[in-house]
Amino acid sequence: AQSVTQPDIHITVSEGASLELRCNYSYGATPYLFWYVQSPGQGLQLLLKYFSGDTLVQGIKGFEAEFKRSQSSFNLRKPSVHWSDAAEYFCAVGAGNTGFQKLVFGTGTRLLVSP
């Protein structure tokens, strides 16, 4: 069965510092991978996705993620964090056939940004 691990429940980063959020997945085939962000009281917004091709994926709001098959990882990065990036971040792996895909989500990482 597919699974996603986000080992960090909370992370605090100073404004302007770099950020890396960890995500490890378990899936037998080539995965479809996603990062979503959720601001308080809101739904989830897609930051970026990996289906195939270039393993470094660019997303919205200056985020990027790198797919490393050997490490079963899809870590999210941002070179300089802004206070507005404080939110909860979810990694997800696509599971299922190509007709439709269920997503399996990690438990999330809450990002706090200090002044």
Add this chain to the structure above:
Amino acid sequence: DVKVTQSSRYLVKRTGEKVFLECVQDMDHENMFWYRQDPGLGLRLIYFSYDVKMKEKGDIPEGYSVSREKKERFSLILESASTNQTSMYLCASSSQRGEQFFGPGTRLTVL
């Protein structure tokens, strides 16, 4: 832009009531999903639908049912609400590629 709307942002119901949560998407997506979100547990799939009148159980279907009479609308039904169903409920839709778009969520409190 894809838009997924949910009928209520906040809802308060009493134990034993029948509760309907409505979700509508405007992108002609085949697939629709209902999740519940609880602190420390992430998102858990309740039910999904890959076509009109088709539905599949997710990971935690107990106590819930769904209805999809039209392609754009997917309803979640709590037949007899209980306090352990107090949660945030998120609806999503997707095309064949699997990228899911989420609604703003309904925070349900069952007293």
